Amino acid sequence: MELETCIRERRSVRRFTEEPVDHATIEKIIELARFAPSWKNTQTSRYYVIEDADKIARICEEGVMGFEGNQKTLAKAKQLLVLATVNKRCGYERDGSFTTSKEDRWEMFDAGIAAQTFSLAAHSLGVGSVMMGIFDEKKIAEIIGLPEGQSVSCLLAFGYPKFMPDPVPRKEVSDLLTYVEPAEE
Numbered sequence: 001m002e003l004e005t006c007i008r009e010r011r012s013v014r015r016f017t018e019e020p021v022d023h024a025t026i027e028k029i030i031e032l033a034r035f036a037p038s039w040k041n042t043q044t045s046r047y048y049v050i051e052d053a054d055k056i057a058r059i060c061e062e063g064v065m066g067f068e069g070n071q072k073t074l075a076k077a078k079q080l081l082v083l084a085t086v087n088k089r090c091g092y093e094r095d096g097s098f099t100t101s102k103e104d105r106w107e108m109f110d111a112g113i114a115a116q117t118f119s120l121a122a123h124s125l126g127v128g129s130v131m132m133g134i135f136d137e138k139k140i141a142e143i144i145g146l147p148e149g150q151s152v153s154c155l156l157a158f159g160y161p162k163f164m165p166d167p168v169p170r171k172e173v174s175d176l177l178t179y180v181e182p183a184e185e
Helices: 003-009 023-033 053-063 068-076 103-124 137-144
Strands: 045-050 079-086 128-132 150-159
Touching: 003 103, 023 045, 023 103, 045 053, 045 103, 053 068, 053 137, 068 128, 068 150, 079 103, 079 137, 103 128, 103 150, 137 150
Parallel strands: none
Antiparallel strands: 045 079, 079 150, 128 150
């Protein structure tokens, strides 16, 4: 699939077929996602695939803060990716100080890049996904047994799409782009 086509056609998919994505395909998606750029190449993203129906149900019941949209998606999902981040590496110098005024918030930027790279790689292989941001990260960490020193950054339900959602309206480039003129000397 051409990159431009992949970007234009990728949609948030919330309804999946009963067929689980095989492990070889998941590994191919992660093989591609691992090339997502990260702060000083720290590569702090970690990918946890949940296939246990009981764990997914528990996340649905206890882990998404009662958000109905996520509950509806998870209730039907056969597979869930928990994207985690290794703490205290991204945005830090070796002495523990911060490199930028963003301080430790840069790790969420890297996690966002990793999530989007995962989603585009999945789409290129015929796998749909949806990023879910409303969740209780401590509860999710407890449910999946996340190792100490990592934090949950994002949940992504994924699977083979039942159908591809219609495109949603997008803002025009002219609404998004501003050229900053050079200063006059």
